[in-house]
Amino acid sequence: MKKISLFIVFTFVLQASDIVIEKATMQSFGKQLRVNAKIVQLSNQRQQIVSRLGGHLETYYVEPGQTVKRGGKIAKIQSLELSKMTADYLALGKKIEAVRERLASTKKLYEKGLASKQDLNxxxxxxxxxxADRNALASQLRSLGIDPGRLKSATDTLIIHAHADGLVSRLLVPLHTNVSAETPIVSLVQKSGYYAVAYIxxxxxxxxxxxxxxxxxIGDESFSCRYLYLMPKVDEETQRAQMLFWIESSDKPLLLNAFAEMDIDLPPYEKRVAVKRSALTMFEGEWVVFVPKAGEGHEKHEHEGHEEHDEHGEEDEEHHHEEVPFETRVVEIIASFGDFAAVKGIEPGVAYVADGVYFVKSMMLKSELGGHGH
Structure with missing residues (x-):
């Protein structure tokens, strides 16, 4: 039986880092209503990336479902229009040099009285x-993501960049297609713009x-939602009213038009003792939470167990059973919302196992088997 005791202690040491202890708190719970909801995105949260010049679509740097940052590369277009613009910009640079030389010569002649003020002007x-013509072209090139100061020769390569963070929804144009200016090529959705329409x-x-x-x-995940307003018309297919919620947890990309379940918490609200839902488990046919044993009681019991072990070898089994530093507390589930449940059977401020319940339950079952096995 000493081996069993050592095994339980060793198991607890390995699993202790996975066990999270929290305290029961008082929280507000209201009337629960479960409804169906649809994930949507408002029109102002969807954007289309366009090619500002006509040309041949050579390459996509993204694919549907990929997250992009503002300024990230989207596609490459070979554009004859860009080739002409860059060639004109370089030509204007040469022309400026020639005009400046001519102006310098005219100024010298004017100073010597050999040219008129009109010639100088x-x-x-x-x-x-x-x-002015070159500055205008330079401004256009910068808006296309091209640094005019680095141009050494004319180029027809136009790189399309993302103008905002988002998720690539669709590639709108097949590769090796000739596109005209202002043609949408990629549909982008903003990850912060997810909403849920609840049907009621x-x-x-x-x-x-x-x-x-x-x-x-949605599956094993849940998202907090903030109610915005009641939409002005019912859904034509279901004849249900539509409540619009903003999904606050929006770091993860969601699937548009997917259906999910939503809990709506309505007044009147009452303050109740709350524990995490992850703390609740069925044990011997009842809902329980695990709570740490009182330190003094544990030490006393452990001391008594040693004395009994000296006299009766069989009672060592019960001592091993008590080595698990947790005990069960039977509770009644009254309500639940989000990550928390309202319960009876535990007082506010009482410490309980919030995460890692599986490990505690496993230790207790092993302890019981050790206490009754041979």
């Missing part, structure tokens, strides 16, 4: 005009208060 105006009966919707909390469930 004409050359100054010519230089200003050429510089018309009578219930008309009585809906302003303060409403929602929790959306």
């Amino acid at each position: 004409r050359e100054q105006i010519a230089l200003a005009g050429v510089e 009966g018309v009578k219930e919707a008309l009585k809906m208060p302003e303060k409403v909390e929602g929790r959306l469930y």
Whole structure:
């Protein structure tokens, strides 16, 4: 039986890092309503990336479902229009040099009285005009993501960049297609723009208060939702009213038009003792939470166990059973919302196992088997 005792202690040491202890708190719980909801995105949260110049679509640097950052590369286009723009910009640079030389010569002649003021003004105006044309082209090139100062030769390669963070929804144009200016090539959705439309009966919707909390469930994950407003028309197919919620947890990409379940928490709200839902487990046919044993009681019991072991070898089994430093507390589940459940059977401020319940339960079962096995 000493081997069993050592095994239990060793197992606890390995699993202790996975066990999280928290304290029961008082939280507000209201009337629970479970409804269906659809994940949507408002039109102002969807964007289309366009090619500002016509050309041949050569390469995509992204694919559907990929997250992109603002300024990230989206696609490459070979554009004859860009080739002409860059060639014109370089030509204007050469022209400016020539006009400046001519202006310098005219200025010298003017100072010597060999050229008129009108001649000097004409050359100054010519230089200003050429510089204005080049500055305009430089501005256009910068808006296309091209640094004019680095241009050494004409280029027809246009790289399309993302103008915002988002998720690539669709590639709108096949590769090796000739596109015209302002043609949308990629559809982008903003990850922060996910909403849920909850479907609810018309009578219930008309009585809906302003303060409403929602929790959306998708598989094993849940997302907190903030109620925005009741939409002005019912869904034509279901004839249900539609409540719009903003999904606050929006770091992860969600699937648009997917259906999920939503819990809506309605008034009146009551303060109740709350524990994490992850703390609840069935043990010997009852809902329980695990709580740490009182230190003094544990030490006393352990001391008594040693004395009994000296006299009766069989009672060593019960001592090993008590080595698990947790005990069960039977609770009654009253309500639940989000990550928490309202329970009876435990007082606020009492420490309990919030995470790692599986390990505690496993230790207790092993202890019981050790206490009754041979």
